[in-house]
Amino acid sequence: MTVYEALASRRSVRDFLPTPVSGDVIRRVLEAASRAPSGGNVQPWHIDVVAGERLDELKAIMQRRLQEVAAGDRSEQPEYDIYPKELWAPYRDYRFQLGEAMYASMGVPREDKARRLQWFARNYQFFGAPMALFCSIDRRMGPPQWSDLGMFLQSVMLLLREEGLDSCPQECWSVYPKTIGDFVGIPAERMLFCGMSIGHANTEHPVNRFPVERAPLAAFARFHGI
Numbered sequence: 001m002t003v004y005e006a007l008a009s010r011r012s013v014r015d016f017l018p019t020p021v022s023g024d025v026i027r028r029v030l031e032a033a034s035r036a037p038s039g040g041n042v043q044p045w046h047i048d049v050v051a052g053e054r055l056d057e058l059k060a061i062m063q064r065r066l067q068e069v070a071a072g073d074r075s076e077q078p079e080y081d082i083y084p085k086e087l088w089a090p091y092r093d094y095r096f097q098l099g100e101a102m103y104a105s106m107g108v109p110r111e112d113k114a115r116r117l118q119w120f121a122r123n124y125q126f127f128g129a130p131m132a133l134f135c136s137i138d139r140r141m142g143p144p145q146w147s148d149l150g151m152f153l154q155s156v157m158l159l160l161r162e163e164g165l166d167s168c169p170q171e172c173w174s175v176y177p178k179t180i181g182d183f184v185g186i187p188a189e190r191m192l193f194c195g196m197s198i199g200h201a202n203t204e205h206p207v208n209r210f211p212v213e214r215a216p217l218a219a220f221a222r223f224h225g226i
Contacts, residue, residue: 006161011212013166013197014102014122015205016129021051021198025163026131033155037148044137044145045152048184051131058132058183062124065179079174079191090215097213105210123172129197134173134180136190149193156196166201169194 001009026049034043050058069076087095100110108115126132133156135149157167173180173195180192201208 001162003158006158010157010161010167011208012168013129013199013201014127014168014207015202016127016166016197016199017202018128018130019200021131021165021200023051025165026133026198029156029159029163032159033152036152036155038151039144039148042141042145042148044141044148046136046186046190048134048136048186049131050134050184055126055130055132059125061179061183062176065176066121066124076176076178079177079193082171082174090219094215101210101212102207105206120172123170124176126195126197127168128202129168129199131198133196133198134184134186135193135196136181136186137193139189139191146193153194153196160198164200165198168197170196 030047030049038044083095103110103116103119106119108119122128135153137145137149153169157169160167171194174192177186177192180186180195186192203209
């Protein structure tokens with residue numbers, strides 16, 4: 001698989017098969033991904049991988065946690081704003097188009113808020129994936145180091161594609177930093193950035209088959225002197 005092919009075939013998979021992922025594979029992927037660019041070779045990423053019975057335990061914890069939140073528990077606060085408070089065009093439009101295409105693929109109309117919330121809750125069951133990854137970073141780090149996290153995680157996702165695996169990066173986990181921090185042992189001086197579901201895509205599920213549009217090159221790139 002070429003890098004072009006890995007990029008073209010990578011997507012945020014939202015329904016996985018139960019097929020286990022080898023521990024040797026994820027160790028190999030993470031070791032290779034550590035070659036990702038990092039300003040000053042700081043390497044700010046910290047990774048926790050969860051699978052097997054421990055993952056089942058976490059899924060059960062999250063089921064209870066979501067019930068507590070639905071009952072009014074607001075004791076846990078997000079680590080950061082996943083999107084700006086008032087997202088503007090064209091970024092708002094890109095996000096809206098993706099959401100509409102995703103729910104349309106499953107026949108969930110916009111007015112069916114209950115089914116949309118039920119589907120979103122599947123984030124916290126890792127969409128059925130057999131392996132999860134959490135990424136955290138020291139709170140003293142700044143935006144340049146956050147960009148290092150993105151390059152590391154992109155490297156992970158492309159290497160997973162080469163291994164025949166799929167993934168879904170999930171910033172939604174930052175909404176429950178204490179729950180996850182307590183579970184995997186993230187120290188107070190680090191903050192949870194995101195989670196990631198890892199496994200084999202269920203290619204028959206419509207949520208993994210709808211086209212995801214990207215902006216044309218002219219919408220985001222300018223060329224000077226060429």
